[in-house]
Amino acid sequence: MSASFSRSFTIEGRDFLNAGRASTQIKTILKELSVDPAIIRRVAIASYEAEMNVVMYATRAKLKFTMSASAINLEIDDEGPGIPDITLAMQEGYSTATSQMRELGFGAGMGLPNMKKNSDEFVIESAVSKGTRLTMTIYIN
């Protein structure tokens, strides 16, 4: 089996103070491994958007980062309201953010589309009033 490295982070809903911390740590790890900056940027955007979604909408989530020699994988499993209509949520500009969130500069309806755009594989599963599970893979070569 080829070598891999993984690390898990817990993200708490409404915790705006620590929002972005997991993606910052993931970036630090990738920089330490001298991963191509363009790939780091894609991972950064994907993980940050995922993290922000948890902070804004969910109760809490586990973010698991795994890296092998060929790919980076992000798994975000949240306990939260779930998404009733995934097709609608995937549309650019669609958002359920409150006016308060919009004042903070969020809620442009670009979160999920941006995550999809920046990953090579993107899987979203959701169950209403249970939670949402995102799996994103970004290939290294």
Add this chain to the structure above:
Amino acid sequence: MACMHVCPTHAIRVRMRKATLLRDRCIDCGECVNACANAAVLPQTSSFRDFARFKHTIAIPSPVLYSQFGKDVPPWAILAALKRIGFNDSYDAACASESVSIAIQEYLDSVDSPRPLISPFCPAIVRLVQVRYPNLLEHLIPIESPMEIAAREAKRLAMKNRGLRESDIGVIYITPCPAKALAIKNPSRKKHSFVDGTIAISDIFPNVLQALPDVLTGETGSEILGLGLGWPIVGGQVACLKAEDCLSVGGLDHAVRIFEEIENGKLRDIQYVEVHSCPTACVGGSLTAENAYIARGRVLKMVQRFGGKPCQDREKIRELYRKNFFSLPGKIPPIPIQPLDSNVSKALGKLQQKQELYESLPKINCGACGSPTCETFAEDVVRNTADTDDCIFIAMKNFETLSANLLEKVMAHSKRVRVMNPASQL
């Protein structure tokens, strides 16, 4: 050890009781120069003797120098004083700051590149981007610094008016910080700087102070005008721009937060970010003589008095901009950190080892091992530049195990002695 703890990029290690520098991580910010109690870290400025090789010397003070003396000392008098203390000529750089501001505005209006653009005038910030944020290199605005523009102009004028050769002229920058001094020795983008040497404001301060009374009683000069005078303080650059949606950031910790956000794809609606590694910008440089807040107050007063009138003809500068007068040649290269291993699989294995070791450490960042934090220590061990035993907590635990084992052996041995010698009282 103070230098090691204060270093924002964890570039210092103490090995064999001596501080060593990991050059690829250093961003030349100068924090260690201030922190060292033993004066072991010295800024690489020049001494007056270095300039004997030039026929004609021109001092270009950082506009910070204008804020170092009393409120009644105008910039022209400081330029005049520099001529009295040994330089053949002096040249103002605040006016060049105004020109550069106009060039930035032109660039913002005409070039469609990733936003926000980042100011490239603090050399420590440029190195921070090179070392930690290679993704953001394309955000650095490719415009020459006022220091270089002023040096080039001063040389051109001296050649034209005095018939000198370029090699005869020495331009000396009076610097507020070691980062500028290093940037001149080793410019990030091109091979050659128009500045030939640097002297610290703190070194030249007493000489200028001594020359000032004669200047103020015996000379008159023309005022230095324009908003360029405000460049040495946080917000000074942005105040010169027409563009709205600009930010001014001071201090490395704040710079890092802003860079993280930009890297995460945020702040795209911001046009320009002025970033300084020092919390109070250049007036707070480690080689200044005056308290940063007093200097800041003086800069604000100066801008109030002289900032209203521009020193440059805007149209002329725009024309020069179109002729690439302000363009920085070449690209700023990234300075990648040495990876844990050149082989990705091996590097991942080492990362795992590092994490496991880190979990076993006390995580109090005491620094006794010679690495600034437990995390950097774990990394150093994986990189083979430190031993696990260098951690006093691990060493103590090992010692306890060792002594317990030893005690057990001794006890076992003495039991055998008793068995062999029943008369023993033991």
